[in-house]
Amino acid sequence: MKVAIYQMDVQAGKPDANRDKVQRWLQEVVEQQRPDVAVLPEMWTTGYALPDIEQLADEENGTTQQFLQALAKEHAVDLVAGSIAVKTDDGVVNRALTISRKGEIIHTYDKIHLVPMLDEPRYLSGGKAKAKTYELQGTTVGSFICYDLRFPEVTRSLAVDGAKVLFAFGEWPAARRDHWDALLRARAIENQCFVIAAGAVGSYKGAAFSGHSTVISPWGNVLALATPDQEETMVTHIDLAEADEFREAVPVLKNRLPDLY
Numbered sequence: 001m002k003v004a005i006y007q008m009d010v011q012a013g014k015p016d017a018n019r020d021k022v023q024r025w026l027q028e029v030v031e032q033q034r035p036d037v038a039v040l041p042e043m044w045t046t047g048y049a050l051p052d053i054e055q056l057a058d059e060e061n062g063t064t065q066q067f068l069q070a071l072a073k074e075h076a077v078d079l080v081a082g083s084i085a086v087k088t089d090d091g092v093v094n095r096a097l098t099i100s101r102k103g104e105i106i107h108t109y110d111k112i113h114l115v116p117m118l119d120e121p122r123y124l125s126g127g128k129a130k131a132k133t134y135e136l137q138g139t140t141v142g143s144f145i146c147y148d149l150r151f152p153e154v155t156r157s158l159a160v161d162g163a164k165v166l167f168a169f170g171e172w173p174a175a176r177r178d179h180w181d182a183l184l185r186a187r188a189i190e191n192q193c194f195v196i197a198a199g200a201v202g203s204y205k206g207a208a209f210s211g212h213s214t215v216i217s218p219w220g221n222v223l224a225l226a227t228p229d230q231e232e233t234m235v236t237h238i239d240l241a242e243a244d245e246f247r248e249a250v251p252v253l254k255n256r257l258p259d260l261y
């Protein structure tokens, strides 16, 4: 699987400008590298302009979703499209979307863990459904969003349900970059999954984002690591057989004893 990650400098509060950036990026990466999958970061339409999120968020099946469906079809690429703010009957959610190259929505997930340090519970509603696996190019995969990374139960449950690739989307603060790096690597090793993480750069109200988008193998090898502070396109090949080989050699998932913990 050839994966392209957009480590993006999201323009907070400017969804039109961010959609333009994504359109230009995708056009360029598809022309130059022909990836199978393109991956975007967390909340890439609005950034963390939370006080205005009610006005900025998309309607369900709204502008950004339709824009992504058209782009995926036009470029014949699967879009693991990070997450966007979406208005629902329960309030605004931070929703991850994956769209097939045919333009079909193949997965959605609303971030379940809201971040108190960023005041998210004041402006956003947490998802009510557990993160579920889905099929992408014949492989079982899962997606989770930023703060979910601190809750190993999320990725463990995706791995137990068969995921071999975990997609993570972040606008993680630079102040805690070490945690991002260490926890992503831990999630890859403990679940014997590839971890493909798209982060953001730039800053909002003086707080910088961590960059360090990355691709990590099930063995824990860092196959690619972006800069901490520049927009960047990272294209990486992953060999999915590595997950099977590691699982056979070290059968962690089979050796779990959930009744004892």
Ligand SMILES: O=C(O)CCC(=O)C(=O)O
Residues within 6 Å of the ligand: 042, 115, 118, 145, 146, 147, 148, 150, 171, 172, 173, 176
């Ligand atoms: O857990 C953290 O340190 C940051 C989480 C975060 O920034 C987010 O979920 O958007």
